[in-house]
Amino acid sequence: ETGVTQSPTHLIKTRGQQVTLRCSSQSGHNTVSWYQQALGQGPQFIFQYYREEENGRGNFPPRFSGLQFPNYSSELNVNALELDDSALYLCASSRSLDRLNTEAFFGQGTRLTVV
């Protein structure tokens, strides 16, 4: 167990809807990163939050947005869902020093299916 928890574990949404995924980081960790993993692929970086500020963003459209709260938990919001958004969404927690990443530990993931 990594101490990183995500909710929900599974979700089915209709195209065009909005979804919010949640992540609680490991105790002592101040950085949360979100990844999208399609079947048979490696995780793709969406964005990272460090001390409540966005600290890097991958090649994802603006309808992917996020937040980090004072307790370092985080949300990923996706608007106007598309079929291609169906994937495993992973949250990774790490303890960053001066914005430099250390080891990252993943939660169990949220399996999102868009129909």
Place this chain on the structure above:
Amino acid sequence: QKEVEQNSGPLSVPEGAIASLNCTYSDRVSQSFFWYRQYSGKSPELIMSIYSNGDKEDGRFTAQLNKASQYVSLLIRDSQPSDSATYLCAVNTRNTGNQFYFGTGTSLTVIP
């Protein structure tokens, strides 16, 4: 060119043998390198991290890094059937907003 490349496999080894997994990366200023294990339907689990050239050993696992060749590998000694999984190589560079670049993973099967 992909930032991180791995042989997708599948790689099959007999129980007790050494499994060798390889990864190359394109960004010369990459600083941190990680190996994750992912069982089917589960999330990635950190196995090893390595930051400087040379070998790093942890139990049956040895990570090897050669920054000049932009190459990182993972050796698994005395392979067990429970090692059967997909192994993901991840690379981090500060210049890219602290994101981790992952390879597509190598599928390993250890045959009893």
